[in-house]
C-alpha cells in the first residue's frame with residue numbers, strides 16, 4: 001500500500017514523501033480512506049503508531065481542496081499536553097508545506113500575545129490544549145462556529161488529566177454539523193460513553209497491540225549497564241558470527257554511534273533511520289540482503305518500513321518504551337517455523353521496562369549477567 005493508493009494527492013503527497021515515509025502505517029491505512037470520505041472515526045491507537053499523520057493528512061487534504069479560502073478556523077485539534085500540541089503543529093507544518101493551509105498552536109503556561117497575534121492573521125487549523133482554548137474563547141479571540149473538522153486526541157489522557165469539564169464547555173460551541181475524529185489509547189467505559197455522545201455512526205479503527213510471541217523464538221536478557229553495551233555487542237558478534245542481525249536502538253544518534261563503534265572493531269554494519277537519505281537506506285538494505293553487511297542498526301520507525309524476513313538474530317540494544325514494540329521487534333526472527341533468537345540488553349534504569357515486557361508476554365526471560 002502507498003499513500004497515493006490511499007488517494008493522497010499532490011502537493012501533500014510530495015511533502016509526505018519528502019519526510020521519508022515510504023508506506024502508510026496500519027492506522028493510516030485504516031483511518032485515512034474513511035476520513036477522506038467524511039466519516040467520523042473512533043481510533044484506538046497509541047502514540048508511536050503514526051496516528052498524528054492519520055488525522056492530520058486527510059484534514060489538510062480536505063482544506064486544500066476547499067474553495068472557501070477565508071482563513072476562518074475550520075479544523076480544531078484538541079490535545080492534552082503542550083508537548084503533544086507542539087508535535088502535532090510541527091507535523092502540520094511539514095505536511096502542509098506546499099499548500100496555503102495555515103495553522104496555529106496554542107497552549108497555556110506562556111504569554112498569550114504571540115498566540116493571539118497569529119490568530120488575528122487568520123488560520124485554517126487550530127491545535128490547542130483545552131485550558132488555553134477556553135481562555136482565549138472567553139476573551140473573544142477565538143470563535144469555533146466555522147469548524148468543520150474536530151479532532152479529540154488522546155481522549156483517555158484528557159480525562160486522566162481532569163480536562164473533562166473543559167471539554168464539556170468546548171463541545172457545545174462547535175457547530176452540530178462537523179466531522180469528528182476521536183482518538184484514545186484505551187477504551188474504558190467513561191471514554192466509550194464520551195465517544196458515543198459525540199460521534200455519529202463512526203468507523204472504528206484499531207491497531208491491536210501485539211502480545212504473543214511465537215515459541216520458536218529463544219529470548220534472553222543480559223544485564224549490562226549502558227556504558228558497557230557497545231563492548232558487549234562486539235563480544236556477541238565475535239562469538240556468534242551471525243549472518244543477519246537487526247539491532248534496535250532507541251535513538252537515531254544512538255544508531256549512528258553503534259555503527260561507528262562496530263566499524264572500529266572491523267564489523268561491517270549500517271544504521272538506517274529517518275535522518276538518512278532514501279538512497280542510503282536502500283543501499284544499506286540491499287547490502288544486507290546480499291550479505292555484504294551482516295548487521296543493520298535501526299530505530300523502530302525506520303525498521304517498520306523494511307521488509308526483511310528470516311533474520312537470524314534480533315538485538316534489543318535499548319529496551320523499547322512500549323512493551324508491544326518488543327513483540328514487533330523480535331517477531332522479525334523465527335519466522336516461518338525457523339528457529340529465531342533475540343537478545344535484550346537491559347541496564348539498571350531499564351528494569352521497569354523489562355518488567356512491563358514480561359508482564360505483556362506472560363513469561364520471564366532467561367537471564368544472564370554480563
Ligand code: AMP
Pocket residue numbers: 020021022023024025028046047048049050051052053301305
Ligand atoms: P505518532 O504516533 O503520530 O506520534 O507518530 C510516531 C512517529 O512516526 C513520528 O515520528 C512520525 O514522524 C512517524 N511516522 C508517521 N507516519 C509514518 C510513516 N508512514 N512512515 C514512517 N514514519 C512515520
